[in-house]
Amino acid sequence: MANKVESSYLNLNKKPSKDDIVVTFKMNPQKGFDFIKTAQELAAESSVGTWTEITTLTKGIFQKLAAKIVYLDKEKSVVKIAYPIQLFEKGNIAQLLSTISGNIFSLKKIKILRLEDVEFSPRYINSFLGPQIGLQGIRKLYKIHRRSIIGCIIKPKVGLSPEKTAKLAYEIFSNGVDLIKDDETLTDMSFCRFEKRVREMVKAINSVEKKSKSRKIFVFNVTAPADEMIKRAALVKKLGGRCVMVDIITSGFSALQYLRNQNFGLIIHGHRAGHSAFTRNKDWGISMLVVAKIARLAGIDELHTGTVVGKMEGDREEVVSINNFLRSKFGKLKPVLPVASGGLHPGLVEKLVKILGKDLVINFGGGLHGHPLGSAAGARAVYQAIDAVTKGIPLNRYAQTYQELKLALEHWGYEKK
Numbered sequence: 308m309a310n311k312v313e314s315s316y317l318n319l320n321k322k323p324s325k326d327d328i329v330v331t332f333k334m335n336p337q338k339g340f341d342f343i344k345t346a347q348e349l350a351a352e353s354s355v356g357t358w359t360e361i362t363t364l365t366k367g368i369f370q371k372l373a374a375k376i377v378y379l380d381k382e383k384s385v386v387k388i389a390y391p392i393q394l395f396e397k398g399n400i401a402q403l404l405s406t407i408s409g410n411i412f413s414l415k416k417i418k419i420l421r422l423e424d425v426e427f428s429p430r431y432i433n434s435f436l437g438p439q440i441g442l443q444g445i446r447k448l449y450k451i452h453r454r455s456i457i458g459c460i461i462k463p464k465v466g467l468s469p470e471k472t473a474k475l476a477y478e479i480f481s482n483g484v485d486l487i488k489d490d491e492t493l494t495d496m497s498f499c500r501f502e503k504r505v506r507e508m509v510k511a512i513n514s515v516e517k518k519s520k521s522r523k524i525f526v527f528n529v530t531a532p533a534d535e536m537i538k539r540a541a542l543v544k545k546l547g548g549r550c551v552m553v554d555i556i557t558s559g560f561s562a563l564q565y566l567r568n569q570n571f572g573l574i575i576h577g578h579r580a581g582h583s584a585f586t587r588n589k590d591w592g593i594s595m596l597v598v599a600k601i602a603r604l605a606g607i608d609e610l611h612t613g614t615v616v617g618k619m620e621g622d623r624e625e626v627v628s629i630n631n632f633l634r635s636k637f638g639k640l641k642p643v644l645p646v647a648s649g650g651l652h653p654g655l656v657e658k659l660v661k662i663l664g665k666d667l668v669i670n671f672g673g674g675l676h677g678h679p680l681g682s683a684a685g686a687r688a689v690y691q692a693i694d695a696v697t698k699g700i701p702l703n704r705y706a707q708t709y710q711e712l713k714l715a716l717e718h719w720g721y722e723k724k
Contacts, residue, residue, distance in 0.1 A: 316350040317343075318375035323389035329377065329426040330407050332386045333590065335419035343379065345416050346386045350374040353411050354394060384419060397434030400560040400601055408593055419590040425597055427604075432638030435604040436567055440574050441641025442634060442666065445608060448549070448574075449485055449522045454697040455660065457485045457689055458646065458670035464490035469499055473507035475682060479675070480515045480523045482683045483690030486668060488526035491554050491580040495531070501539060509547045526576045530554040533562040540571055550574035553607075556581040556598075560605050567606025576646070577607040595621070599629045603637060609644040611670075615662050616722065618650025623662060630663055646670055652677075653692035653702070653712055654721040660696045669693065679714050688715040 323329050336345035351357070354374035355364060372394055378387035396402045408422050438444075446452055459479050461472055476487045495501035508525045516523055529539035529551045536558070540551045555563050555577045567575060585592035595612070602610055612629045613621030633643040645667040647659060652674030659669065671689050678685030688711040695705035695712070702721055706713040 315369070316347040316356075316373060316376055318377050318389070319379065321375075321377070323375070323377050324391075326392040326428045326430050327375075327389040328392065328395065328403075328407070328428060328431060329387060329389045330422065331424040331426075332388065333384050333419060333421040333423055334386045334417065335384045336416050337418045340416045342381045346376055346379060348414065348416065349386065349411055349420075350376050350388050352414060353388070353406055353409070354390060392428060392431055395431065397431065398564075400435075400564060400605055404560070404601070421589065421591055422593040422597055424594065425600055427600070427638075429638045432604065432640060435564075435640065436606050437603060437637075437640030438575070438606055438608045438643055439567065439570065439572065439641075440608045442608075442644040443642070445574060445644050449524070451485065453665070455665050455693055456644070456668040457483060457693055458648070458668045459484045459487045459675050459686065459689075460490055460648070460670060460672040461487060461493075462490075462672050462676040464672075465493050465496065465499070467499060469503040469507040472499065472504060473511040476508060476525060477511040477515055478683050479686045480512070481519065482686035484675075484686045485522070486524050486526060486550075486670075488552060488576065488670070489528035491528065491530070491552070491578040494528055495539075501527070501529075502542060505543055505546050505548060513547070524550050524574070526550045526552045526574075528552045528554070528578075529566075530558050533558075533565050536562060536566055537569060540566060540569065540573060544571050544573055548573070550576055552576040552578055554578050554580045555602055555605075555607065555610075556584075560601055563602070563605040563607065574608045575606060577602050577610040579611045595625065596629050596632065599633060599643075600637075603633065603640060603643050607643055608641075609646050609668060611646045611648050614647045614649050614651060614655075614659060616651075616655045616658050617647070627662065630667065634666060644668060648672075650674070652719040653688045653715040654719050656689070656692040657696050657702050658722045660693075665697065674719065677718075678711070679718055680711065684711045685715070687711040 355372050372391055375389045377389045505527055512523045527543050527548055529536045530553055543551055551573050553563055556579055582598055586595045613626035615623045615626050630645040633645050647667055648670035651671050675685035675689055676682045678688055691709045691712040692702055695702050706716050
């Protein structure tokens with residue numbers, strides 16, 4: 308009986324049902340083990356099977372709940388498994404991940420295992436709230452519809468007092484930047500208390516908005532234990548802030564869902580700090596595409612996805628596919644605004660936009676604050692670079708008119724598209 312049950316995990320001649328959740332794995336067994344049999348054990352372990360024959364597994368349970376292998380390619384090490392929707396609790400990301408990426412990563416027979424993609428049914432997708440504001444809502448808030456959103460990280464990433472942080476932000480906002488964010492490591496430190504930072508920053512934003520007549524947003528990092536995270540987000544809302552940030556990997560998707568479910572009406576900015584611990588190895592772990600899909604289910608409004616041209620790992624095909632997913636139809640959930648961040652400077656903007664498009668936040672840290680004339684000039688330089696690209700004018704030609712951009716290109720270089 309055990310062999311009959313095991314062999315029936317194969318379902319290569321039938322298409323998955325419309326409600327199945329289909330997972331694509333890169334998989335290879337250890338030396339000496341059969342590819343197809345190992346794939347079947349993968350399907351068994353992540354649904355109704357175990358390592359030996361059991362009398363409690365009835366034919367009815369198996370037919371209803373067993374995962375089915377719907378595609379195999381030994382040469383490319385690809386296995387696609389369709390999971391019946393009945394295996395999953397709606398609206399529960401933790402349970403989803405325990406099923407499709409749980410014990411299977413501990414199976415001794417497996418040498419290579421990477422969760423590459425997940426295709427969700429609309430029925431499952433729509434059991435989640437998803438983004439409250441989303442891409443279009445963010446653009447509407449800014450009243451910016453044609454160009455990329457200009458972002459900046461406070462530098463140094465830690466060490467400034469609330470007053471100095473607000474003063475620097477005021478200077479940067481006043482010179483063309485739309486969004487400024489806390490670093491992912493800055494929460495409620497002794498040298499920069501969270502509540503004081505929020506109060507000082509809201510005052511700075513109110514002041515600069517009166518003068519500029521344009522919307523400015525600061526991203527407050529509320530990453531903390533879930534109960535404290537909710538308190539911090541509520542404080543941001545109460546004091547007039549518009550956006551909070553969560554380190555989604557280190558906080559966990561359940562905490563992210565919990566925050567989203569409060570319906571604060573705040574933009575939730577997702578930082579992916581720590582993702583490379585399991586996304587970077589192409590033969591093991593979980594892909595960033597899967598992380599992006601989970602984050603969208605959980606309710607993120609904007610998400611760091613990579614730059615291709617910057618300092619962070621992430622090839623062109625991968626980052627483009629993630630960004631395309633975030634902006635595409637996904638059940639009834641709103642699209643997400645991608646964030647390009649990490650090692651960017653004005654000379655990279657033209658190439659970056661050619662690869663990723665204009666529908667994103669372009670985030671500058673050292674590539675703004677490190678400008679030879681200081682942070683204010685750096686803010687003007689990045690604004691000039693994005694303005695040039697929006698107008699279709701090459702950066703080196705635009706720089707003939709704008710000194711800040713000219714100095715930035717001389718300082719960091721210029722990568723043509």
